[in-house]
Amino acid sequence: MKTHTLLMPLDMHLHLRDGVMLENVAPLSAYSYSGAIIMPNLVPPVATREDLLAYRERIMAAVPNDYFEPYMTLFYKNYDKAFLESIVDEITAIKLYPAGITTNSEGGVSSFDIEEMRTTLETMSSLGIPLCVHGETDGFVMDREAEFMSIYELLAQNFPDLKIIMEHITTKEAVAMLDKYPNLYATITVHHLLLTLDDVIGGLMRPHLFCKPIAKRPEDLDALLSVALEAHPKVMFGSDSAPHPQHKKESCGCAAGIFTAPISLQLLTEIFDQFDKLDNLQAFVSDNAQNIYGICPEFKEVILEKRPFLVPENYSGVVPMFAGEKIGWAIESVD
Numbered sequence: 001m002k003t004h005t006l007l008m009p010l011d012m013h014l015h016l017r018d019g020v021m022l023e024n025v026a027p028l029s030a031y032s033y034s035g036a037i038i039m040p041n042l043v044p045p046v047a048t049r050e051d052l053l054a055y056r057e058r059i060m061a062a063v064p065n066d067y068f069e070p071y072m073t074l075f076y077k078n079y080d081k082a083f084l085e086s087i088v089d090e091i092t093a094i095k096l097y098p099a100g101i102t103t104n105s106e107g108g109v110s111s112f113d114i115e116e117m118r119t120t121l122e123t124m125s126s127l128g129i130p131l132c133v134h135g136e137t138d139g140f141v142m143d144r145e146a147e148f149m150s151i152y153e154l155l156a157q158n159f160p161d162l163k164i165i166m167e168h169i170t171t172k173e174a175v176a177m178l179d180k181y182p183n184l185y186a187t188i189t190v191h192h193l194l195l196t197l198d199d200v201i202g203g204l205m206r207p208h209l210f211c212k213p214i215a216k217r218p219e220d221l222d223a224l225l226s227v228a229l230e231a232h233p234k235v236m237f238g239s240d241s242a243p244h245p246q247h248k249k250e251s252c253g254c255a256a257g258i259f260t261a262p263i264s265l266q267l268l269t270e271i272f273d274q275f276d277k278l279d280n281l282q283a284f285v286s287d288n289a290q291n292i293y294g295i296c297p298e299f300k301e302v303i304l305e306k307r308p309f310l311v312p313e314n315y316s317g318v319v320p321m322f323a324g325e326k327i328g329w330a331i332e333s334v335d
């Protein structure tokens, strides 16, 4: 049977939530990943040293038997220099949300006034703290990400020493930015390497495929695949696995977020295998992220096998992408 080995897989954009949800989902990521960038959009968001350290403790307590590094992030505010200096050793990045644009982002940035942000972003530059960004405007849903490109350009030009990660990119416009500014990087999810808007609403409406940013056009999918499959050195895997309870997804006001944590590595292997690019998967799922973030995860070896895997209907009340469907690769062992 065909197998493929991955070393130290990293998920550079992960929602673990809190409480019982955290206890249910964290072990699923900790099983197959060496570490993950942990998103701070709790209610209230992770924005103080106390909240951050306590959240890290709760994550570690939820994954007692596995080695897993939670790379912590703070929710962006215009923090002052002294605060950033005091917390630099505890965080891997700061995550910026435009106010109200996605789940639990109400306290985010409401105007991109560069002068108001200058102290914070210059201090982050000099301390080497990357800025992760949910890049969408409040425009028409299919144009939100493309419209945000001017804000990425403003940030990239004004803060040339700041590493800016365009999170979960979904458009050819975002892909084009990678080669335009040396300080712009990106994460790409596995669902955005598989879906277009047609899969979400083109036939029956599929709540478990609904997320922000929404999946776009075929040409956008092609652009994402081109940089992911080549493991462009400025892109890395970030699942954006975003669990919501089943009743919040299968509802007349469906929450945005796709839950992929337990199947993301298998799906990535399937995609890279289909395009005969398995040799590039290691870079996409770990090496590029290690280089971009300068992190050194502990050893973990995951062996995947090319055999059908039936995706469970739910994991403790959270429905994964492709629930009840067969995918082409399975995890054989983890060491």
Ligand SMILES: NC(=O)N[C@@H](CC(=O)O)C(=O)O
Pocket: 015, 041, 102, 103, 134, 210, 211, 212, 213, 240, 242, 243, 256, 257, 258
């Ligand atoms: N991606 C999503 O659709 N939802 C995320 C938030 C986010 O990453 O924007 C969530 O926290 O549920």
Ligand SMILES: [Zn+2]
Pocket: 102, 134, 167, 168, 212, 213
């Ligand atoms: Zn987001």
Ligand SMILES: [Zn+2]
Pocket: 013, 015, 039, 240, 242
């Ligand atoms: Zn996210």
